[in-house]
């Protein structure tokens with residue numbers, strides 16, 4: 001960090017010097033024309049930095065190093081999330097697809113059968129839904145998790161579903177292969193810690209108001225509990241632009257992959273919110289280096305119980321699947 005003081009303020013300089021020495025930090029003092037600049041090296045935590053920010057007379061404290069470590073490439077060069085049964089994310093492009101919500105065993109089975117027929121190995125479906133309105137369909141709950149497990153096993157798929165409450169963690173551990181922590185819960189650190197402790201693969205979504213730094217810090221919470229099986233998912237941020245549901249940041253793919261060893265996927269369904277633009281965004285993500293795309297798919301989007309407007313139908317999915325396959329083979333990568 002760098003501490004900046006007004007040059008003529010000798011008593012503040014003495015105070016800062018005393019605090020730095022008693023904390024065992026290495027530093028030097030550079031006197032400029034108007035300011036005194038103190039570069040400090042050593043193992044500085046966020047609270048050290050905030051403590052110096054609150055010393056009376058200190059003008060500014062600039063942080064140089066990032067506040068996270070375990071998620072970075074300094075800690076590990078690459079992570080591949082092993083979901084079991086030969087399915088992994090991080091070493092081959094993956095399509096994760098399924099309805100927004102599990103609506104019934106029959107409808108999930110119809111969707112899973114279609115997707116498995118295309119070679120998709122990861123089935124997504126929400127059993128507990130965090131709807132903005134308490135009057136909207138809230139999901140089938142525990143029964144939904146059981147349906148997801150039966151249907152995914154029947155079709156040789158692995159499952160992804162969102163946890164919204166710690167009380168259902170045991171059921172998720174029993175029925176689900178990848179626990180999704182949704183956008184609204186990215187800041188729920190108690191939930192992150194417990195899910196982290198469980199050791200299950202986690203699909204962590206970026207909150208609509210989170211900066212990349214906040215997103216990586218949420219992943220750091222999971223890693224700190226010893227869980228390295230994390231998939232980062234960009235799903236768009238809040239925006240004033242009414243043409244889309246969220247502003248998906250496609251640059252987040254190369255940025256996150258540059259900073260972190262964790263696999264990065266995109267969710268264009270929530271990130272764009274309009275089915276007809278989803279193919280283009282999905283295809284672009286391959287070129288940007290994403291490890292996968294998560295898509296909401298329904299055989300009859302206009303009658304889906306949630307997020308029908310952004311769900312692609314079977315024809316649209318087939319088109320995306322075929323185009324992504326072609327792009328991957330042009331790039332010489334593994335097919336999805």
Ligand code: PEP
Nearest residue numbers: 126182183184205235270
């Ligand atoms: C979902 O994937 O169904 C979902 C609710 O996503 P998000 O948390 O990104 O809104």
Ligand code: MN
Nearest residue numbers: 100296306307
């Ligand atoms: Mn949804």
